[in-house]
Amino acid sequence: MKSKKLSIPYILWMLVFTMIPIVMIGLTAFRDKSGAFSPEPMMKAFGTEYRGVLLHSLWIALLSTAICLLLAYPVAYLLTRMKPSTQNTVQLIIMIPMWMNFLLRIYAWKILLQKDGALDMALSLLGIHGTYIGNTAAVVVGMVYEYLPFMVLPIFTVMSKIDGNLIEAAQDLGSNDFAVFRKVIFPLSIPGVISGITMVFVPSASTFLVAEHLGGIDDKMIGDVIDQIFLTDQNVGSALSMILMILILVFLIIMNLFGDEEAIA
Amino acid sequence: MRKNKLGVVSKIYLALIFLFLYIPIGVMIFMSFNSGRNVTVWKGFSLKWYDALFKSKELMSALGNTLLIAVLASLLATVLGTAAAIGIQNFKNKPRAVIQNISNLPIISPDIVMGVSLMLLFSFLGVLFHFQMGFVTVLLSHICFCVPFVVLNVTPRLRRMDRNIYDAALDLGCNQWQAFYKVVLHELSPGIFSGMLISFTYSMDDVVITHFTRGVKFHNLSTRIFEMLRKEVRPTVNALSALLFVTILLILVLINVYERRAEKRAAKR
Numbered sequence: 001m002k003s004k005k006l007s008i009p010y011i012l013w014m015l016v017f018t019m020i021p022i023v024m025i026g027l028t029a030f031r032d033k034s035g036a037f038s039p040e041p042m043m044k045a046f047g048t049e050y051r052g053v054l055l056h057s058l059w060i061a062l063l064s065t066a067i068c069l070l071l072a073y074p075v076a077y078l079l080t081r082m083k084p085s086t087q088n089t090v091q092l093i094i095m096i097p098m099w100m101n102f103l104l105r106i107y108a109w110k111i112l113l114q115k116d117g118a119l120d121m122a123l124s125l126l127g128i129h130g131t132y133i134g135n136t137a138a139v140v141v142g143m144v145y146e147y148l149p150f151m152v153l154p155i156f157t158v159m160s161k162i163d164g165n166l167i168e169a170a171q172d173l174g175s176n177d178f179a180v181f182r183k184v185i186f187p188l189s190i191p192g193v194i195s196g197i198t199m200v201f202v203p204s205a206s207t208f209l210v211a212e213h214l215g216g217i218d219d220k221m222i223g224d225v226i227d228q229i230f231l232t233d234q235n236v237g238s239a240l241s242m243i244l245m246i247l248i249l250v251f252l253i254i255m256n257l258f259g260d261e262e263a264i265a
Numbered sequence: 266m267r268k269n270k271l272g273v274v275s276k277i278y279l280a281l282i283f284l285f286l287y288i289p290i291g292v293m294i295f296m297s298f299n300s301g302r303n304v305t306v307w308k309g310f311s312l313k314w315y316d317a318l319f320k321s322k323e324l325m326s327a328l329g330n331t332l333l334i335a336v337l338a339s340l341l342a343t344v345l346g347t348a349a350a351i352g353i354q355n356f357k358n359k360p361r362a363v364i365q366n367i368s369n370l371p372i373i374s375p376d377i378v379m380g381v382s383l384m385l386l387f388s389f390l391g392v393l394f395h396f397q398m399g400f401v402t403v404l405l406s407h408i409c410f411c412v413p414f415v416v417l418n419v420t421p422r423l424r425r426m427d428r429n430i431y432d433a434a435l436d437l438g439c440n441q442w443q444a445f446y447k448v449v450l451h452e453l454s455p456g457i458f459s460g461m462l463i464s465f466t467y468s469m470d471d472v473v474i475t476h477f478t479r480g481v482k483f484h485n486l487s488t489r490i491f492e493m494l495r496k497e498v499r500p501t502v503n504a505l506s507a508l509l510f511v512t513i514l515l516i517l518v519l520i521n522v523y524e525r526r527a528e529k530r531a532a533k534r
């Protein structure tokens with residue numbers, strides 16, 4: 001109980017399965033196909049071919065995160081105003097789709113948005129015709145669907161811990177509901193917002209398959225590219241993975257500057 | 266906070282969010298009863314895709330693999346993670362922070378990077394020791410992303426635990442194992458349990474890491490669905506989703522009802 005010995009298996013485990021793989025990615029990213037040291041894969045990964053994909057991925061992730069935040073914040077706020085038993089039920093309703101397989105959730109949107117699919121049929125009855133799949137908007141919708149609960153829950157958790165006395169004090173001092181929200185609830189909910197942004201942005205920037213199934217030809221994301229290129233060129237694939245990893249780390253560090261670490265866990 | 270009734274606008278807003286969350290699933294389940302081959306054009310009611318699903322050896326063995334991996338990975342990760350959390354707690358502040366940060370790496374690093382890096386490791390080791398990726402490599406990878414969640418769930422419990430009760434158990438005649446088993450594990454059990462539950466669900470849900478570490482022959486449900494979506498989609502996928510959805514719904518509702526009853530009982534005391 002008081003010795004460090006119990007952690008030895010896990011420390012060895014982390015060495016083999018966490019540290020060595022990361023080092024291997026780093027080493028592979030700086031080698032050519034013969035195995036000799038070469039900056040070429042990195043140069044390629046930063047080249048024009050992939051720069052567009054990287055920027056597009058970040059753009060989609062940013063858009064999805066922003067929409068998630070806009071949709072989730074009111075939900076979290078409304079949750080705090082419910083009775084505890086209703087809170088549980090509503091939380092459950094929001095979480096249930098998350099327990100479905102990730103791929104099946106994309107697939108559900110695919111059939112909904114398809115040509116002659118449910119949405120197309122319903123809107124055709126109203127005389128509206130159009131294509132709803134194969135564009136950036138469809139990718140963003142899919143992404144929002146995948147990660148919306150990740151935004152609701154941390155914001156709700158932080159908001160529900162706000163001391164009720166603070167709100168009463170604000171009310172006693174003459175604040176109306178809007179002022180209470182603006183001056184007390186909103187500032188105190190920021191740590192939740194920050195961890196929500198982190199939990200949505202990181203997976204949506206690096207995900208694959210969403211764009212492949214819902215997006216058009218131009219909607220390739222960095223995850224899809226890494227998946228494909230690894231079949232033919234592990235070196236460039238590793239270089240791209242490293243760039244993605246570093247971008248995510250930089251993002252996390254920036255987010256950490258805004259909020260405290262405790263809220264993320 | 267004041268618990269006043271929600272206004273009409275708020276209710277409509279929540280209803281719209283619920284529609285957004287459930288319409289895709291509803292349409293998908295509805296189409297599982299389609300008698301046609303197509304997943305969009307409705308041809309009449311039929312249960313034949315459910316029949317096809319249960320007769321598909323591929324899908325049934327994939328389901329078996331998914332469950333087996335999820336059970337083994339969550340159990341092994343729980344043992345490894347609980348032991349680790351207890352050991353890590355005994356380090357001094359600085360080395361402890363370093364170990365915890367390394368432990369969190371699999372959580373913060375993108376799935377795809379983790380999948381790719383494990384694939385590099387396993388293919389390298391495979392050449393060295395003459396093995397191919399398959400069941401074992403998938404299991405090891407799943408343990409990798411499960412353990413951090415166990416550590417994260419057990420550590421707070423450990424911090425809140427009074428260390429003296431362990432010594433008290435020793436003084437009262439327990440040997441080290443009994444004291445550990447009866448006192449420490451008992452105190453930590455809620456954290457251990459939630460860590461195991463999270464591990465199980467993450468393992469069931471994972472697509473990306475399995476995709477990279479499964480080798481050629483091994484398949485679980487996720488990788489089968491992955492293949493089906495890339496090839497021709499049949500309503501079997503819908504039938505499968507419908508069954509999974511209903512199962513999950515039942516389990517979650519049961520857990521919720523059970524928890525509420527437990528709360529009520531606790532409140533009465």
